[in-house]
Amino acid sequence: MSENALRLGTRRSKLAMAQSGQVAEAVRRVTGRPVELVEITTYGDTSREHLAQIGGTGVFVTALRDALVRGEVDFAVHSLKDLPTAEPEDLVLAALPVREDPRDVLVARDELKFTDLPRGARIGTGSPRRMAQLNAYARAHGLDIETVPIRGNVDTRIRYVRDGELDAVVLAAAGLHRIGRIEEVTDFLSVDTVLPAPGQGALAIECAAQRADLIAALGELDDPFTRAAVTAERSLLAALEAGCSAPVGALADLLGDGQFVKEMRLRAVVGTTDGTRMVQLSTTGPVPQTHEGALALGSELAAEMLAQGAAGLMGERAH
Numbered sequence: 001m002s003e004n005a006l007r008l009g010t011r012r013s014k015l016a017m018a019q020s021g022q023v024a025e026a027v028r029r030v031t032g033r034p035v036e037l038v039e040i041t042t043y044g045d046t047s048r049e050h051l052a053q054i055g056g057t058g059v060f061v062t063a064l065r066d067a068l069v070r071g072e073v074d075f076a077v078h079s080l081k082d083l084p085t086a087e088p089e090d091l092v093l094a095a096l097p098v099r100e101d102p103r104d105v106l107v108a109r110d111e112l113k114f115t116d117l118p119r120g121a122r123i124g125t126g127s128p129r130r131m132a133q134l135n136a137y138a139r140a141h142g143l144d145i146e147t148v149p150i151r152g153n154v155d156t157r158i159r160y161v162r163d164g165e166l167d168a169v170v171l172a173a174a175g176l177h178r179i180g181r182i183e184e185v186t187d188f189l190s191v192d193t194v195l196p197a198p199g200q201g202a203l204a205i206e207c208a209a210q211r212a213d214l215i216a217a218l219g220e221l222d223d224p225f226t227r228a229a230v231t232a233e234r235s236l237l238a239a240l241e242a243g244c245s246a247p248v249g250a251l252a253d254l255l256g257d258g259q260f261v262k263e264m265r266l267r268a269v270v271g272t273t274d275g276t277r278m279v280q281l282s283t284t285g286p287v288p289q290t291h292e293g294a295l296a297l298g299s300e301l302a303a304e305m306l307a308q309g310a311a312g313l314m315g316e317r318a319h
Helices: 014-031 062-069 128-140 154-162 173-178 212-221 224-239 291-307
Strands: 006-010 035-039 075-079 091-095 104-108 121-125 145-149 168-172 203-208 248-256 261-271 278-286
Touching (some): 006 014, 006 062, 014 075, 014 203, 014 212, 062 203, 104 173, 121 128, 121 154, 128 145, 128 248, 128 278, 154 168, 168 173, 203 212, 224 248, 224 261, 224 291, 261 291, 278 291
Parallel strands (some): 006 035, 006 075, 121 145
Antiparallel strands (some): 075 203, 261 278
């Protein structure tokens, strides 16, 4: 390893390597130190089971966190939506950079939009959250679709469409942006149709809690608005006691007139995967000025959802 280089722990997938490479470049700029990528294989990368079966929560991050704790890497980059909501005491989220587009997108055959899909269209997704909302929207608007559970990386998923096995797949806009394939999107799904996963589009830069110097340096990359928004979303997820494979969508966005941000709106949905039963609520208030304020925004909305029966719609409960 070159002298003084920082070691960045990353998953081996094309998407993980792309986003880690982008963070590495930003860290080089703020620290003046070289950054080397250390590739780590996680259980979620090697298991062929569906995420809901293997628990979802933490399957992509445990190996990275173990490497951090052992001092084999200096910091790690995660997709925030993969991170369990409970932060280990010996680790800290040093930076949450500016969030990429949080929306879900459709990659469909023949350039089709979601509402133009033929009757009986087969839509692939590995996410119960996406299934629940797509099926609910279809039911409400007289569309006839079938959601098909799939796994695999972006290439694998898009190939299902190119090979004619599926009519469309649903992916995260942020991931396609980061690997330079956003032009393959045929429809950007409005958050009014499908709320994203809590933290979707955001990256988390994590390091050991005792590395005060590194925490301060990485903190240069932190975006306070992103942090407030995703903290509220993840607080809601935690208060629902739901894992990251549960059918929970949440998005906190900032409301203002372009120059001044005035308020934060938090929207959330929980539903059965067939879309027949949904609990959807929102709350709007001042932009949280503290970590505790953002936590409260999420937990209060979660309490309202639980009062309306959200717990019974989630299937998997974290233990």
